[in-house]
Amino acid sequence: xxxxxxxxxxxxxxxxxxxxxxxxxxxxxxxxxxxxxxxxxxxxxxxxxxxxxxxxxxxxxxxxxxxxxxxxxxxxxxxxxxxxxxxxxxxxxxxxxxxxxxxxxxxxxxxxxxxxxxxxxxxxxxxxxxxxxxxxxxxxxxxxxxxxxxxxxxxxxxxxxxxxxxxxxxxxxxxxxxxxxxxxxxxxxxxxxxxxxxxxxxxxxx
Numbered sequence: 001x002x003x004x005x006x007x008x009x010x011x012x013x014x015x016x017x018x019x020x021x022x023x024x025x026x027x028x029x030x031x032x033x034x035x036x037x038x039x040x041x042x043x044x045x046x047x048x049x050x051x052x053x054x055x056x057x058x059x060x061x062x063x064x065x066x067x068x069x070x071x072x073x074x075x076x077x078x079x080x081x082x083x084x085x086x087x088x089x090x091x092x093x094x095x096x097x098x099x100x101x102x103x104x105x106x107x108x109x110x111x112x113x114x115x116x117x118x119x120x121x122x123x124x125x126x127x128x129x130x131x132x133x134x135x136x137x138x139x140x141x142x143x144x145x146x147x148x149x150x151x152x153x154x155x156x157x158x159x160x161x162x163x164x165x166x167x168x169x170x171x172x173x174x175x176x177x178x179x180x181x182x183x184x185x186x187x188x189x190x191x192x193x194x195x196x197x198x199x200x201x202x203x204x205x206x
Contacts, residue, residue, distance in 0.1 A: 031079060032204045033183040035161040035175055038147060040100035042092055042118045047101070055091075055116035055133040065115035067096035067134030070191065072162075074202040075127040076150060083127030084206070088151040091131055092118040098139045135191070135198075136164065143169035143176055146189075150206055157206045165190045 050059035057064050072091070076084045094100045094117075099107060101117030111117075121129045136144035144167060150158040163176055165188040170176045176184065189200040 029077070029079060029081065029205045030182050030186050032158060032160050032186060032206060033179055034159060037149075037159050039104055040092070040094075040102040041147070041149075042101050046103065047118050048116055050116060051119055052116075053119050053121040053129075053131045055093075055119045055131065056114075058114060058116050061114055063114040065096065065134055066112050067115070067137065069132065069198065070135050070189075071130065071132055071197060071199040072146070072189070072202065073128065073130040073199065074204060076123050076129065076204045076206065077127050079205055083123075083125070084152070085123055085125045085127055087123045087127070087157070088120055089123065089129045089204075090118065090120045090149040090151070091133065091146050093133070093136050093146045094139050096134060096137055098137055100139075136162075138169065143167055143173035145173075145176075148204075150204060158204065160187060160204075162202055163188050 048058055055065065056069055076087055076089065078084060092101070094105075095112035095115045097109065097112060099105055099109065099111050101111060101115075115134065119131060119133070121131060123129050133146070136146050138144055144164050146162040148158070148160050148162060149156060161175065163170055163173075163184070165185075170184075179187070186205075187202065189202060191198050191200050
């Protein structure tokens with residue numbers, strides 16, 4: 001299956017935004033807050049063979065995932081504003097029903113096999129990444145969220161989580177509650193709809 005490309009996004013008028021390298025903003029940039037990996041990070045043997053940046057369609061299946069489709073994009077930069085090219089970013093999340101692609105999530109209902117559950121992208125020269133996935137849904141005991149890891153080669157730089165801005169459940173979530181207001185804003189997704197396409201931008205500073 002072909003990856004969702006940044007060129008195709010630009011063709012349809014979807015801008016990928018980021019910090020200008022070494023901009024004045026870089027001096028005051030907030031390091032992306034770290035968060036727990038959680039119990040359901042899908043190890044290599046647990047994943048579909050298809051692990052690209054389009055989680056909505058699994059190679060070899062006819063149906064697409066249930067849920068509200070979103071385009072999650074942003075940049076990865078150093079704390080001095082340098083774009084981090086060639087870095088691997090991974091995301092994983094539960095399906096529309098709140099179930100993870102992981103044998104440890106053994107609740108007695110089926111997983112949405114149209115949802116990839118886990119995917120990765122490699123940042124371009126500007127440090128930009130992009131995923132097509134679904135708007136995160138509720139998992140018992142947690143507010144909706146997307147798990148994220150960033151790697152430089154084999155070296156893990158960051159594990160964090162993205163949240164939905166102004167989601168009522170954020171206030172009672174034990175992990176979200178630890179964040180300062182500035183940290184929470186830096187990992188919160190604001191959704192913008194344009195001609196039926198929903199996008200959200202989250203820039204990472206590592």
